[in-house]
Amino acid sequence: MMLATINISVGNHVVRHLGPLAFNMDTILSTVVAGAIVLILGFAMRVKVTSGVPNGLQLFFEKVVGDIQDLVESSIGKRTSRLVPLAFSLFMFILVANWLSIIPTGYPTPLLPAPAEDVNTTYALAFIVIIIVHAGGLRAKRFRYIGHFKNPLNLVEEIVKPVTLALRLFGNIFTGGLIVLLIGALLPIYFVPFVTVIWKLFDMFIGLIQAFIFALLTIVYYGLAVEENH
């Protein structure tokens, strides 16, 4: 059988050790590139920012910021929350990070894999989100917020939230990379570029949706945490 000869390895990273800690250098490189792209876009926008007629880049930023402000307003009732920069940064970073894998940087092991193909990235993002969510809840409700965790179901829910947040993003993006590998491994070579392009276009869509969902759930969780009579 053909299939028996195919070896696809997943979860392999370029690992460097620093003391007791292991670092996945490919993930870190992708993260740095994605972060740099976000910041370069941000500063490129900032240079030409105008309250007059905005250019395309500023229009994109304004669209994202405006939509996030609307979501935040509908969730916690005010547009000027600190939640806006968090949700905005999450959306922009995850979007650029996901779209990074569209660039072919090597097969089967790309130089720049999508950072969210590594659980470390999604755990880190979910960790930051859940810290901020609980901090917001504590600030809004003081000790009443801790009372909320006496119910074991609520406690389980609060543990599940960050885990699902992280694994949903990881699963979707990881699968995207995996399917590129499968396309390359299973299809005749002359089909591969064609099908890969179609898949990557669809993967861009998934990347956009996942970035949006991550930012949206952050806003929703924060809204639930600070909401009264919950």
Add this chain to the structure above:
Amino acid sequence: MLLATSDFLLPNGTFFAEIIAFLIVLFVLWKWVLPPVIKAMDDRKEFIRSSIESASSQKAEAEAYKAEAQASIDTAKAEARTIVAKANAVAAQLKEEGRQRGQDEYDRLVALAQSDIQQTKNKAVEEVQKDFGQLVITAAEKIIGEELDINKHERIINEAIDTTSRGIG
């Protein structure tokens, strides 16, 4: 066959690197990128709001001016109508006066002429009567061969004059 490292769902040191990386992105976007975007959006919103406000106030102003102008036009039209009517009345009056004066002059001239004619006629008749009386007397004297006493024969003379006068007049 899928080969996976055994711990591929467990985090390692990369987790901390990712946290630091995202916090840097968050911090930079928060401090330097978002404020100008939000300010530009708010400024534009404020500009549009004030533009709409000033546009509606200017519209109201323009409408007030328009109404004022219309009122001025209406006043001017009414004034013009009054002036035309007045001028027409004056013209009619002048015309009537002129006509009246002409008529008066005509009447006066006619009356003058008539009285002149009458006077001349009267005078002529008088003269003719005077001459004729004398002529009748003379003729009668010649015919009857004696002198007529104007007082004695007054009736006869007058009858003759009347007869002839009727013939003349």
